[in-house]
Amino acid sequence: MTTAAVGIRPAEMPDPGRGTDGTTSVGAELMGGRVSVHLRSARPLAQADLGAVRASETDRRTRRDAARTIRRIASWADRLTRFNEDSELSRLNADPALSVPVGPTLAAVLAAAHAAGRATNGIVDPTILASRLAAENPNAAAPDTVPAGHSWTVQPGARRGVVTRAAGTRFDLGGVAKGWIADRAAAVLWDYPAVVIDADGDLAIALAFGEDWRIGVADPRTDGATLTTVELRGLDPAGRQRFGLATSGTSVHRWSHGGRASHHLIDPRSGRPATTDVLQATVLAESATAAEAAAKTIVILGSSQAEAILDQPGVWACVVLTDGGQVLASPSALRWLA
Secondary structure, three states: OEEEEEOOOOOEOOOOEEOOOOEEEEEEEEOOEEEEEEEEOOOHHHHHHOOHHHHHHHHHHHHHHHHHHHHHHHHHHHHHOOOOOOOHHHHHHHOOOOEEEEOHHHHHHHHHHHHHHHHOOOOOOOOOHHHHHHHHOOOOOOOOOOOOOOOEEEEOOOOOEEEEEOOOOOOOOHHHHHHHHHHHHHHHOOOOOEEEEEEOOEEEEEEOOOOEEEEEEEOOOOOOOEEEEEEEEOOOOOOOEEEEEEEEEOOOOEEEEOOEEEEOOEEOOOOEEOOOOEEEEEEEEOOHHHHHHHHHHHHHHOHHHHHHHHOOOOEEEEEEEEOOOOEEEOHHHHHOEO
């Protein structure tokens, strides 16, 4: 059974190398944080039965696949970042045209962001780049009015997609991109009995029947402390089971401008950092993309709205830490908490 700590900081797992439980881990600094791939090719006893030569071949293949996946993640991230003016996202933002062709990866992530916006009644909004820049930089111009919600659409395609938007619409994919990347990378490694992709705290997990993984949720109030532990098991005899686990909160990516604290989670209703009683929310869902969107929405809307978020299809459980120090777990979370 493997244990990792995940919260607002990246997951803490053996990196790189092979763990004592047969897990191979490879990581890299990407997307503004730590990204890592963790593969379990076989249980330790089964691995021993293969013989030394075959076991060594399996280890090499697993390390190769993990490293190859890190390179794929880097390639996806390069297309989706706003911090590189040569990225495809930055070129889209700089293009004055109202209808712009984009590559299939960017189109797919924009489609995921559009779906997340619909599922959260607009709380997940990839078009609030100006508001986020204002929160990060005291010299940036803050929006004069509350954003009314930019009108935009995306038509994905196998070779290219097309983005159509209102004038001035610019995108910041942020957590949506991390969740999508985690899910996509896990799908590439579907043949492995146990897979965990940690995209800077957004986790996609795939477990075959009988496999398990323990994930510690970090307590943002104390370095190295664990708030709770989530235990996931593969319970489907017919195939692999997929999970997404994501944490969002206001205790990191913080700034102070003129004595006023600011953070990165923008409430699209005001165009400013969310005022909320939630310090951190962790959500378990059917995918990392869904978990990230739900966790972010709970933080922005506040603890009173957590139950409504859990009514969404594919969102299974949540653990919320309030600014008053209360730890609130949904009843559905009890089956997952160790």
